[in-house]
Amino acid sequence: MISILPKRRRTTVSSKKRKYRFLPQKKLPRCALVISGTAVFILLLCVVISFFWQGGQEEKSDKILPQINIQTKLLKKNKYSRPGLPLKKVRGIVVHYTANPGTDAMDNRNYFNNLPKTNKGKEQKTYASSHFIIGLEGQIVQCIPLEEMSYASNDRNSDTISIECCHPDATGKFNTVTYQALLELTTYLCIKYDLDEGDLLRHYDVTGKLCPLYFVEHESEWEKFLVQLKKRLVG
Numbered sequence: 001m002i003s004i005l006p007k008r009r010r011t012t013v014s015s016k017k018r019k020y021r022f023l024p025q026k027k028l029p030r031c032a033l034v035i036s037g038t039a040v041f042i043l044l045l046c047v048v049i050s051f052f053w054q055g056g057q058e059e060k061s062d063k064i065l066p067q068i069n070i071q072t073k074l075l076k077k078n079k080y081s082r083p084g085l086p087l088k089k090v091r092g093i094v095v096h097y098t099a100n101p102g103t104d105a106m107d108n109r110n111y112f113n114n115l116p117k118t119n120k121g122k123e124q125k126t127y128a129s130s131h132f133i134i135g136l137e138g139q140i141v142q143c144i145p146l147e148e149m150s151y152a153s154n155d156r157n158s159d160t161i162s163i164e165c166c167h168p169d170a171t172g173k174f175n176t177v178t179y180q181a182l183l184e185l186t187t188y189l190c191i192k193y194d195l196d197e198g199d200l201l202r203h204y205d206v207t208g209k210l211c212p213l214y215f216v217e218h219e220s221e222w223e224k225f226l227v228q229l230k231k232r233l234v235g
Contacts, residue, residue: 065191068184070132072142073109080115081129085149090193092160093186094153094201096130097172097212104166105135109143127151130164132185138177140185156206161189165212172213183225187232197230 075082098108112129119125129150133141144150152162165174165182174182186200202222203211215222 066184066188068140068188070140070142073106074145075109075113075129075143078116080119080125080127081112081151082144083149083151087147087149087158087161089159090146090161090189090195092156092199092201093189093195094156094160094162094203094206095182095186095212095215096152096162096164096203097174097214098133098164098166099172099211099213101167101169102136104137105133105139105141108133108164108166109141112143130162132162133164134166134174134178134181134185136166136168136175136178138181140181153201153203154207156201160201161193167214172215172217174212174214179225183228183232186229190229190233196233197226200226200229 077084100108100111108130115126115128129144130152131142131144131146131150133143135141146161149157150162151157152164153160163182163185165178167174167178190196190199202215203209204216210216215225
């Protein structure tokens with residue numbers, strides 16, 4: 001028996017179905033191109049401005065930051081004078097006097113360092129320290145890292161750098177070299193932390209304590225010191 005099968009039709013892909021491969025991409029509207037180009041230009045401009053601005057800031061800081069001689073004699077960590085608590089933001093500088101006439105920077109530094117021993121057996125414990133102590137010969141001794149808090153300025157311990165100043169007698173007046181070293185150190189710290197003379201405080205301004213004594217009893221001398229600091233910062 002002979003069967004005649006119908007011829008198989010050849011299947012072909014219509015030209016319409018193949019055309020999708022060759023369809024041209026749609027062009028973006030002109031306004032979209034303008035907006036996109038403008039955005040890219042602004043972004044590049046911001047990058048360039050940021051680069052030169054940061055460079056200028058660094059150059060300015062390097063240029064005017066004074067070089068001062070600081071002796072680093074850090075206290076041992078302890079709960080009475082160097083608790084190791086972080087000082088996250090510096091918003092001011094507090095000036096103190098040691099209230100120990102005739103003692104020098106290392107005398108007072110060692111007093112802070114020995115508080116764990118001297119506090120033994122005492123009912124009322126002493127908590128005291130300072131970031132810096134300026135001696136009778138103008139030497140600057142650093143006792144605590146600037147990233148840590150000191151126990152010097154009560155409610156302002158958490159956002160200030162403290163400076164203790166030695167003095168030769170009970171008046172609390174700083175001698176010439178101690179005064180000059182205080183001026184140099186406060187200038188350095190103001191530049192370092194982007195502060196000005198308005199951010200400088202006496203311990204008296206925080207708690208009402210007569211410290212530093214001479215600058216509290218002679219208000220005009222404190223104002224004179226701030227004027228001198230301002231001139232150094234501006235100039």
